[in-house]
Amino acid sequence: MNYKERLFIGCILLFTIAIGTADIITDSKEATIGWHIVIEFGLTLIAIAGLSILMKGLFKLKKNLNDEKEFSSKLLKESSAWKQRSKNFICGLSESISVQLDQWNLTKSEQEVAFLLIKGFSLKEIAKYRSTAEKTTRAQATSIYAKSGLSGRSQLSAFFLEDLLLPQKNNK
Numbered sequence: 001m002n003y004k005e006r007l008f009i010g011c012i013l014l015f016t017i018a019i020g021t022a023d024i025i026t027d028s029k030e031a032t033i034g035w036h037i038v039i040e041f042g043l044t045l046i047a048i049a050g051l052s053i054l055m056k057g058l059f060k061l062k063k064n065l066n067d068e069k070e071f072s073s074k075l076l077k078e079s080s081a082w083k084q085r086s087k088n089f090i091c092g093l094s095e096s097i098s099v100q101l102d103q104w105n106l107t108k109s110e111q112e113v114a115f116l117l118i119k120g121f122s123l124k125e126i127a128k129y130r131s132t133a134e135k136t137t138r139a140q141a142t143s144i145y146a147k148s149g150l151s152g153r154s155q156l157s158a159f160f161l162e163d164l165l166l167p168q169k170n171n172k
Contacts, residue, residue: 006058012049020044104147112164113140118157 001009024040078148083090101111109130116126123141125135141153150156 006054010051010054013047013054016047017044017051022048093160100160103167106144106147110140110144110147113137113154114144117141117144118160
């Protein structure tokens with residue numbers, strides 16, 4: 001339920017509570033039939049209960065939203081800190097990859113496609129990102145594999161990343 005819906009229902013319940021309370025006061029002064037007042041009192045209590053449930057849900061929703069914002073902020077800070085700590089390594093890796101791509105005599109377009117393949121983008125995503133036809137991107141990928149002597153995307157990624165992701169030895 002969105003904010004406008006909650007507000008609309010809350011206003012209806014407040015209106016119901018106000019009218020019910022006013023009617024109970026008026027009826028009690030006029031000495032109306034007891035069961036009539038009991039029914040109106042019950043309906044007013046139901047409206048109060050509904051409003052309190054609505055408000056409780058709203059407060060819970062706001063708390064959850066604040067918790068999620070806080071968690072998201074924490075993740076952004078961690079991500080930023082990690083990027084800062086690893087900046088030199090990443091730049092060095094990018095430069096090393098560029099040197100190897102130059103050694104394979106890849107064109108600038110092929111090098112761009114190679115970087116995007118290593119990052120894990122699909123051919124369709126690469127074509128869209130580079131504003132080229134998917135057929136062109138596929139041909140460039142085939143050329144990259146032929147010039148490098150690798151059989152496909154997984155070997156291309158492994159060529160550069162394999163030694164970075166060695167399993168950690170337990171020193172127990």
